[in-house]
Amino acid sequence: MAFRILSLAISFFFVLISCGQPEIANPCDLNSKAFFRNLILKNFAGDSSAYCKVDLSFSLSGTIFGLTTSGMVLKTITGTEVSIPAGSTRFSIPISLGVGARYTLSISSQPETIVCLVHTGWEGVVPNGISDIKIVCHSTVAKRVYGQSGSFISNGFGLSADFLYTPYQALADGNGLFVSDFGNNRVLYYPGTGTTASFVYGQLDFSSALVGTSTTEINRPRGLIKDKQGLYITDANNNRALYFEGTNSFSTRVYGQLDFVSAAPNQGGATASNTLATPYGMTRDANGLYIVDQGNNRVLYYNDGSILPTRVYGQNDFLSNNTGSTATSLVSPEGVSVSSEGVYIADTGNNRVLFYLGTSTIATRVYGQPDFVSNVANNGTIGSGTLNSPKAVLAFGGDLWIVDSFNNRVLLFSGTSTTASKVFGQNGSFVSSTSNATATTFFQPQGISVDQDGIYIVDTDNNRVLVF
Template sequence: IVDSYNHRVLIYNNGIPTVTGATPDLVIGQPNMNSNTANNGGIGASTLNYPYDIWSDGTKLLISDQSNNRILIFNNIPTSNFASADVVIGQLDMTSNSPGTTATTLRTVRGIDSDGTKLYVADYGNHRVLVYNTIPTTNGASADIVIGQPDLTSGTVNNGGLSANTYNNPVEVQVKNGKMFVGDRANCRALIYNSIPTSNNASADVVIGQPNMTSNTCNNGGVSASSLGTTYGVVSSGTKLFVTDYTNNRILIFNSIPTVNGASADVVLGQATMTGSGFFGSTGIVTASNFYNVQGMDTDGTKLFINDYQNFRVLIYNAIPTSSGAIPDVVVGQTDLVSATSGITASKIRGAFHAIGSTILNKLFVSDGQNNRVLIFNSIPTTHGASADVVIGQADMVTSTANAGGLSAKSLNANKGVFVDATTNKLIIADASNHRVLIFNSIPTTSFASADVVIGQPNMTSNTANNGGIGPNTLNAPYGVYYDGAKLFITDLGNNRVLIFNSLPTSNNASADVVVGQPSMTSNTKNNGGVGANTLFYPRGVHSDGIRLFIADQSNHRVLIYNREDFPAACCGWSC
C-alpha cells in the first residue's frame, strides 16, 4: 500500500488482508512504523517524498516517488524496513530530485505500469506518458517513446491544441491485453489506445468521459454514466474497465471495454446512482459504500482494491461488484467500515494511493512465494479452508521471513515453481531470489526441513546471480522446474534460457548438459541473434512428456514445442 502522506509504502507479507485492521509487516521510506518524515535522514536510496504508485511482478518492486521526481527500482522485494533501492529513473543518482523535461528526467511522476518487459510512466507535470522498451537496470536511463508530446524535450499542456494525442496532467497509465489506458486528469477523460504505441505522439482511439477528442468539460452534460470529473485512475481486468472519478467520489465499471467515444458505465461504486457525486455519497457521514476523494484502484480479475483517499482506508471487494453501491468485504487502515481516522501506526494509513497483492498456487503443494514458503497438504483437500500439514522455508505456519534464520538449506526467498515426482518422492523448488533450485530427496514430513542438493550455487549459503559468471552451473531468477523421471528442466528466466540436465543432480553446483535459447552456456541475451525458433525472452513454464519439450516463452507471447524423439545430449542452439 502506498501511504503517500506518511511518505512510505507498506508491505503485508501474509497476502491480502482478510480481516479489518490488519497490521503490515514492513515499511519502505521510513526507518520504522512510527515515523513519517519526507526524505527521512536526507534524500537517498531508502527515502520517499509523497510516493504515488507501485508496480511489482513478484520479484521487482517499482515505486513512483512523486515529489522527488523519480522512480525507484528494487531488484528484489524488500525484506527489511527502510530498504535501499537499486536503480533510480528520472535522476542521475540517489541524492538528486530536481525536475526536468528530457528523455532522462521526470516532473511530478505519478502512475506506473509494466507488462513485465516495457515500463510505462505517467509523467504528470510534463503532460506526457513515457515508454521504456525495457525496465531500466542503470540510473538515469532514457525513455524510448513519448506520448502526449511531439518529442522528449517538450512538456506543454495539450500541446498544439486539445486532441487525441495531447494530455493535461495524465495521472495513471495501464497496459492490458495489448491495449493502453491513460487517465487524463485535467482533461476530465480517460483515453484508450487499441494497441501499444511504438512511435512518439501517438493518438488515442477511444475517449471516455467526453463526447469527442476535442472537448474537456468536467461532467460534460452533467454528472452521468458517461461523464467524468477529475480522472485519477484507469485499470482493466482484460474484459472490464474501471475508471476512478476523483471529484465525483466514485468508481465507474464498464462491463466491456468501450469501442466508441462517450460510452456509458454499467456499475457505479461510491454513489447510489449514476448522477450522485457528493463525498460520503448522500449520507453526509462515512459509510461502507461511500467514498471521499477516491484516488485509484487495482484488480487481479477477481478481487477489487479501492484507495479511499480522504477516508484513510483501502477497501477490498472479494468479487468484482455487478450492482451499483456494493459494500466492500474488508477494510485496511480502519477498525471498521464507518471510521475515517488517520495515523502513523502499523495498522493506520494516511492517503492511500495504491494496493496490490499476489499469490502463486499449486495443487497439493502450494508455492507461497510472497510468504517465502511452500505448503504441503498430506491429502488433497476436499473441504473449503483446509489447513496445510507441513511448511518449507519457515519454522512455523505464522512467519514469512525471506531466508528465515539466515540463508541456508532450509530457507526460501520469493520461491516460484515447485515440482513433485510421484515415483521417487523427490521435491524440487525454484528458489528464485536466491538464484538456485533446491532438491529434497524425499518429500518433507516435518516443517523447516533442509534440502539435500542445490543447483545454481556452490553451497547452501550463497545466493549470487550467475555466481562466478554465467555458465552451465549458474542461474539468474529460475522460475519453472520439471522432472520427467530422467531429465531435469529449469527455466532460467533472467538468463533467457532453459537448462537441461540429462540426469537429476545428486551433488551441489552441477552443470547442465544442454541449453535452449542461447548459442552457448555463457550467453544470456534476449532473443539472441533476433527472435527465432531457437531464441527465448523470459521463459517461465516448462514441461516434457519424455518425447516433446514445451516452453512458455513469456515475453515473446508464445509457447514453443520441440518435437524430438530424444533430446540432444550436447549443447547448444537447439531449435523447435
C-alpha cells in the same frame, strides 16, 4: 541450411493445399497425426492465422463464484451472447473459431446488485485455456477496510502499522497488498488479508514519516507496480521513480535523476528524455515500464533494462511538455494501464480517459467526453458516461475501471463501451456525487487494484482502502 529452409517451405505448401484434398486423410482433423505435424510446420513458417481456416466448434467453459442475486449475460468474440441465471456455478458457451485463433469472453450485462469479473481466461488462443475460465462476483458493499482499525464509518489518519494518511495507490499481488501511504512518506505491505502492515518502504520503522533523497527514503510516493524481481515506486516529490529488488528496503535503480541524492524536477533544467517532474501512476507490460510524468504532461515507456524511454504519449518528442485537448495531447495525467489491446491513460486535467491501440501514440477512443476536443468536467451534467478529474484507470478481464475522483465514485465500463455498466460509491446512482465514510461510499478516491480476493479501492480523503 538454405536447402533445409526450402524443403520446409515446400512441405508447408503441400500442407496447405492438402487441406482441400478429399482423397487423403484430412490434416485438419484434430485426431490425426497430420494435424499436429502440420500445425508445427505452420508455426515454423511464422503463420499466425487460424490453422487451415476451418471453423471448429469448441466451448468456452469455466466456473462462477458468487452469482447470487440475479443473472448476467456473457458475450464471446464472435458476438454470441448467452444468459447465465442466478445461482449458476458453471457455464459453457459454444464458440466457432479456427484452431490457433484468438478468443475473448466478456460480461455484456452485469447482475443488478453485485459486479462480476472474468478473473482468469478472459482471452486466449483456441483451444488452449478455454476450459478453466474463472468468473468471480463481488458485492458492492465493502467486506474489509485498511487504515481504520476495522471501522467502516471512521476516517481519521495516523502513523502506525494500522493507520494511513491520504493513501494514493494500492497494488494487490495475490499474496498481499502494497499501499502508497502518501501523507506518511512511505509504502506499506500487508500480508495475506491482514490489515496490519508487516513491512515498510521509505522509513526505518512504522512510527516515522521523514522525507529525504537516498536509496531508502521517499517523499510523497504515488504509483506502484511489480515485476517478477521487485517493486517500482514513483517518488513524486523527489521527481523520480525507484526500483526495489526482491524484498529489499533500499532501491537499486532510479528513473528521472542521475543519482540517488538529486531531487529537482527535470534535474533542475528543461524537459528531456531522462527527466521526470512529479511522476504519478505506473504500470507494466510484458516488455517494459510505463511512468506517468504528470508535471510534463506525458507518459513515458521504458524498455526493460533501460532508464531512457523509447516512447512518449502526450507530446511530439521528449523535449516538450505542452498541454492540449486532442487525440495526441494530455493535461496533468495521473494514471495508466495496459491490456493486450493497447494503453489507457487517465487524462486528469481534461476530465477524460484515452485509449491508444497497440503501440500507437494517437488515441482512438475517449471516455468521459463526446469527442477528442471537449474537456469540461462531466461534460456539463454528471451521468454514466461522464468524468470529473479521473485519477486512475485499470484494464482487467476485458473491462475498464476508472476512478472518477471528484465525483466520489469508481466506474466499470464493460468491453469497449464508453458508458459505464456499474458504479461504486454512489449506491447504484450514476447522477449523484456525494461523499461519506461508509462501507459503500468514498471521498475523492485515487486508486484501484484487483486480485482473486477482491476489488481494492483507495478512498484517499477517508484515509483508507476498501475491499469489495
